[in-house]
Amino acid sequence: MENKKILIQGVAGSYSHIFAKSLGYSDIDFVATFEEVVQNIEKGNYKYGILPIENSTAGDVRETYDLLDVSNVCYVAMGDIKINHCLLGAKGSTIVDITKVSSHPQALMQCDKFLQKGKYQLFNEFNTAIASKKLAEEGDITHAVIASRLAAEIYGLEILKENIQNVENNYTKFILLTKDLQEVKQNKIVSVALELKDKPNVLGELLNIFSEYHINLTRIQSRNIPNTCFKIRFYIDFEGSINDEKIKQLLTKISTKCLTCKVRGVY
Numbered sequence: 001m002e003n004k005k006i007l008i009q010g011v012a013g014s015y016s017h018i019f020a021k022s023l024g025y026s027d028i029d030f031v032a033t034f035e036e037v038v039q040n041i042e043k044g045n046y047k048y049g050i051l052p053i054e055n056s057t058a059g060d061v062r063e064t065y066d067l068l069d070v071s072n073v074c075y076v077a078m079g080d081i082k083i084n085h086c087l088l089g090a091k092g093s094t095i096v097d098i099t100k101v102s103s104h105p106q107a108l109m110q111c112d113k114f115l116q117k118g119k120y121q122l123f124n125e126f127n128t129a130i131a132s133k134k135l136a137e138e139g140d141i142t143h144a145v146i147a148s149r150l151a152a153e154i155y156g157l158e159i160l161k162e163n164i165q166n167v168e169n170n171y172t173k174f175i176l177l178t179k180d181l182q183e184v185k186q187n188k189i190v191s192v193a194l195e196l197k198d199k200p201n202v203l204g205e206l207l208n209i210f211s212e213y214h215i216n217l218t219r220i221q222s223r224n225i226p227n228t229c230f231k232i233r234f235y236i237d238f239e240g241s242i243n244d245e246k247i248k249q250l251l252t253k254i255s256t257k258c259l260t261c262k263v264r265g266v267y
Helices: 015-022 034-042 062-070 105-110 112-118 128-138 149-155 202-212 245-255
Strands: 006-009 028-031 048-055 074-082 086-089 100-103 121-124 143-147 158-161 171-178 189-196 217-224 232-239 258-266
Touching: 006 015, 006 034, 015 048, 015 074, 015 171, 028 034, 034 048, 034 062, 034 171, 048 062, 048 105, 062 258, 086 128, 086 149, 100 105, 100 128, 105 112, 105 121, 105 143, 128 143, 128 149, 143 149, 149 158, 189 202, 189 245, 202 245, 245 258
Parallel strands: 006 028, 006 048, 074 258, 100 121, 100 143
Antiparallel strands: 048 171, 074 171, 086 143, 086 158, 189 232, 189 258, 217 232
């Protein structure tokens, strides 16, 4: 990716920070919330931003899904980072000192087997690196955080134990957000979000269109639409380039089966 300034949630040392560095970004700004990342891209203050969208252990990042559904941003790249969750303590602390642990709820969930053994008091934070920064400032040797090795290096924390996640092969998927798909030259997968019309067999009719165009689906998922009485939104990923005329025709045809049809990303 071109090395322009990018916006991510949290502070230095987060897994989003690690993903940004893996894409070659070095000019990185930080904000407190996922929503601020999206709002700044919508306003044109930043061309690109990064958010987590899924974890192989804990599942979808609900807040990211919800923001994509109601905003004008989309994603133009996706990638995985292997998660090595570390238990980090304040300078001079040892693992026997720890009675409290803070982190992002997803990180706490991904390490719950380890945490249950220690019978720790748990606290939620917006971000693993934010938790690390707070701990470094407070210096409480009875308090630990779950975060990355990079966070330990940046904030001068003790690595009390590494790889404390429940599953060894634990990955988080991140997306590169922007406001405009026009600059996408090539991609292999298109991701759409659909709310179908309320009529019999409409899902079957929709899937038949993909079959008619000989398009391979790589994922289909459904979620309840927030603040509705069990209405469903479908998320479908399929093979094809957003610039291919056949894909444009497909999108036009499937939209006739939908109340809403949004391309939410290409990668």
